[in-house]
Amino acid sequence: MNRFISTSDAARLDAADSLASLRAEFHLPTLDGEEVIYLTGNSLGLQPRGVESALNTELESWRTYGVEAHFHGPNPWMPYHERLTDSLARLAGAKPSEVVAMGSLTGNLHTLLASFYRPTAERPLLMCEAKAFPSDQYALASQAQWHAHGELFEICGTDPEGAPTPDEVLKAIAEHGRRGATLLLGGVHYFTGRAYPIAEITAAAEAQGMLVGWDLAHAMGNIPLKLHDWGVDFAAWCSYKYLNSSPGGVAGLYVHERHHGPETFRLAGWWGHDKASRFKMPAEFVPERSAESWQWSNAPVLGMAAQRAALDVFDRADLDAYRAKSLAMTDVLLGLLDHVSAQTGQEIKVLTPREPQHRGSQVSVQFVGRDRRFFDYLV
Numbered sequence: 001m002n003r004f005i006s007t008s009d010a011a012r013l014d015a016a017d018s019l020a021s022l023r024a025e026f027h028l029p030t031l032d033g034e035e036v037i038y039l040t041g042n043s044l045g046l047q048p049r050g051v052e053s054a055l056n057t058e059l060e061s062w063r064t065y066g067v068e069a070h071f072h073g074p075n076p077w078m079p080y081h082e083r084l085t086d087s088l089a090r091l092a093g094a095k096p097s098e099v100v101a102m103g104s105l106t107g108n109l110h111t112l113l114a115s116f117y118r119p120t121a122e123r124p125l126l127m128c129e130a131k132a133f134p135s136d137q138y139a140l141a142s143q144a145q146w147h148a149h150g151e152l153f154e155i156c157g158t159d160p161e162g163a164p165t166p167d168e169v170l171k172a173i174a175e176h177g178r179r180g181a182t183l184l185l186g187g188v189h190y191f192t193g194r195a196y197p198i199a200e201i202t203a204a205a206e207a208q209g210m211l212v213g214w215d216l217a218h219a220m221g222n223i224p225l226k227l228h229d230w231g232v233d234f235a236a237w238c239s240y241k242y243l244n245s246s247p248g249g250v251a252g253l254y255v256h257e258r259h260h261g262p263e264t265f266r267l268a269g270w271w272g273h274d275k276a277s278r279f280k281m282p283a284e285f286v287p288e289r290s291a292e293s294w295q296w297s298n299a300p301v302l303g304m305a306a307q308r309a310a311l312d313v314f315d316r317a318d319l320d321a322y323r324a325k326s327l328a329m330t331d332v333l334l335g336l337l338d339h340v341s342a343q344t345g346q347e348i349k350v351l352t353p354r355e356p357q358h359r360g361s362q363v364s365v366q367f368v369g370r371d372r373r374f375f376d377y378l379v
């Protein structure tokens with residue numbers, strides 16, 4: 001049970017909130033002229049107020065300079081993706097050379113697995129959690145199918161609703177890791193909101209000789225991350241959920257610096273080529289020595305402008321305060337749900353672990369005995 005917090009206690013917490021002013025940086029949807037309480041940032045983050053002018057700036061550069069906007073205007077487009085790097089590195093807990101804003105999440109998973117899932121007869125397994133997000137399930141199954149020795153291994157848990165527990169993951173690694181090529185898990189499970197101990201699981205799988213990647217769709221911009229120090233090999237995220245980048249907005253990826261050398265195989269494109277010689281158009285691909293070398297195409301400037309505006313808000317937030325506030329808010333919500341359940345006799349099953357270290361800012365609940373009409377009513 002979580003503590004029930006009265007309205008006056010909540011008002012006191014709000015008054016002491018060092019991040020309170022940032023709420024005004026976002027447009028909240030309205031219903032009958034009133035701002036709604038928005039609980040769906042895990043699906044589509046709200047629009048930062050700065051996005052409109054950020055887009056207008058690049059539209060103006062396009063109007064004014066045409067293709068020359070790659071080199072002129074307030075933010076020349078050639079290196080535009082570099083403008084996002086430091087902010088993403090801070091959120092990922094990575095070196096700037098280890099992250100890049102690019103592509104889409106599922107596309108980035110495929111391009112990373114092309115480098116980091118190379119199954120052999122001795123190590124055929126691509127290990128992942130059962131009940132992963134459907135796009136991940138399809139992507140991973142097709143990766144396993146693609147390779148001669150490929151074999152998908154889904155780590156099943158005993159909880160019928162949910163993903164495996166960390167202990168169940170660690171047990172599977174201990175039992176099957178010797179046959180594992182690559183482990184790929186969601187950092188925060190999209191359905192239950194369970195946050196995995198990324199450092200511990202990564203270390204256990206690497207000790208078995210596996211490469212380890214994380215899908216951070218629900219983790220970037222949500223929970224504290226230290227990908228570099230944890231030794232994570234690779235990771236990818238979408239940005240339209242917790243990073244407020246706009247629907248289908250530019251995603252991102254991370255690759256540990258130990259893999260940046262030319263000996264790592266990459267599915268190549270011209271934007272990953274060494275910047276110094278890119279426009280000499282040489283016949284042979286020479287990868288840039290950073291995560292940027294996984295880029296394929298010249299980058300979507302309008303999408304990146306929206307993401308840049310959103311990251312401006314994150315840059316202003318102290319990340320410890322951000323995490324503390326997130327946990328305080330879900331504590332309040334859990335306390336309220338327990339209270340409502342006790343008052344009304346309606347059983348409310350909380351699918352998200354209640355321990356703070358095992359959850360992000362998502363609380364998944366099931367109203368036992370209710371159907372779709374109740375869901376629609378709540379929405």
Ligand SMILES: *Cc1c(COP(=O)(O)O)cnc(C)c1O
Binds near residue numbers: 133135136
């Ligand atoms: C949201 C989400 C996706 C969506 O993939 P896109 O390629 O961005 O459409 C994939 N995987 C997970 C775990 C997600 O939460």
